[in-house]
Every structure is written in C-alpha cells, then in structure tokens.
Amino acid sequence: MLNKAHKQIHVTYVEDEPNIAQLLVSGLGLFGIVVRPVYMSAEDLLARLDEPIFTEADIFFFDIRLPKMTGVELAEELRRRGETRPFVLVSAWPRPSDETLNQVNAAFLPKPFDFPDVVETIQRLTENHDLAD
Numbered sequence: 001m002l003n004k005a006h007k008q009i010h011v012t013y014v015e016d017e018p019n020i021a022q023l024l025v026s027g028l029g030l031f032g033i034v035v036r037p038v039y040m041s042a043e044d045l046l047a048r049l050d051e052p053i054f055t056e057a058d059i060f061f062f063d064i065r066l067p068k069m070t071g072v073e074l075a076e077e078l079r080r081r082g083e084t085r086p087f088v089l090v091s092a093w094p095r096p097s098d099e100t101l102n103q104v105n106a107a108f109l110p111k112p113f114d115f116p117d118v119v120e121t122i123q124r125l126t127e128n129h130d131l132a133d
Contacts, residue, residue, distance in 0.1 A: 009126055011035045012057035014045050014074060015090075016066050020111065024061070027115045033122060035061075042069035046077065057085060058126045061109075064091035072096065075104035086125035 011028065013035050015021040025035040037053055039045040042062070048054060060078075062071030069077075075087050087106035089096060095108050107121055 009033045009058050009122060010056045011059050011061055011122065012037060012039070012045070012054065013061040014039045014042055014066065014071065015061075015063045016040050017063075020063075024113065024118075027113065028118065028122075031115070031119050033119070042066055042071070042074035042077075045074065049081075058129070059086045059088065059122055061088045061090055062106075064089050064096065065093060072100060072104060075106055079104055084129075086129050088121060088125070 009032075011024075011033060013021060013024060015024070015038060018040075021035075021038045025038065028035050037048075039048070045054075060075075062074050064071040066074070071089050071091075075089065078087075087104060088109055089101070089104075089106050090109050090111055090113075092111040095110065101108055107125060109118055109121060
C-alpha cells in the first residue's frame with residue numbers, strides 16, 4: 001500500500017490494447033494509484049500535450065509495440081521536447097537493450113504485470129524524481 005503521507009500518484013499510459021489498459025487501471029487502482037488518461041497511440045498523446053491532465057502525470061507508461069510510432073520513439077520525442085518525468089516501457093516482447101533504456105532514461109517492466117513489482121517501480125521512480133526537483 002502507498003504511504004498516506006504521499007500525494008496520490010498519477011500515471012499516464014499509452015496502450016493500444018484496451019483490455020491490457022483496463023487491467024493496469026484496475027490493478028493499480030487497488031493500490032491507490034490513478035491511471036488516466038490512457039491513450040491508444042503515441043500520436044494521440046502527442047496531440048494532447050497542452051491539456052491540463054497531461055501536467056497531472058507523475059510517471060508515464062508506454063507500451064513498446066504501438067501502431068505507427070513505438071513507445072521507444074515516443075519516449076525519444078518527449079525527451080527531445082524536454083520532458084523529465086519518469087518513463088516506464090512495458091512489453092510482452094523481449095526487454096529492450098540497456099543502451100536503449102539509458103538513451104531515453106526509462107525503466108522496463110514485462111507483461112503480464114506483476115503488480116507488487118509495478119507498484120514498487122512507480123514508487124521508486126516518482127520518489128527519486130521528486131528528490132531531483
């Protein structure tokens with residue numbers, strides 16, 4: 001469970017499979033973590049960067065295999081634009097290389113999700129980011 005002294009954590013998720021997105025929304029909701037919005041593509045997120053809900057995100061999850069632009073390409077684009085919040089790349093496919101993860105300053109989590117590991121990763125990355133601010 002999340003420490004009550006911490007503010008509620010908001011995750012923005014890019015996932016083209018609605019059932020997988022709902023699994024993360026429901027699963028993390030049990031731990032008091034809000035997953036919203038969920039975008040169906042990288043392009044959808046990029047088109048909405050100016051919306052207030054984007055600024056609420058504490059951490060971003062990107063599926064690696066997305067239609068058109070991949071999660072890695074999305075991470076690269078957001079880093080190019082100056083985004084500093086934590087990124088987590090997720091996939092049922094093999095883990096990206098350390099070089100790729102380091103290039104976009106991202107963590108990796110495999111699918112299917114192991115929720116205690118997902119929660120621990122979110123807490124660690126958001127706490128480290130808060131300390132860096």
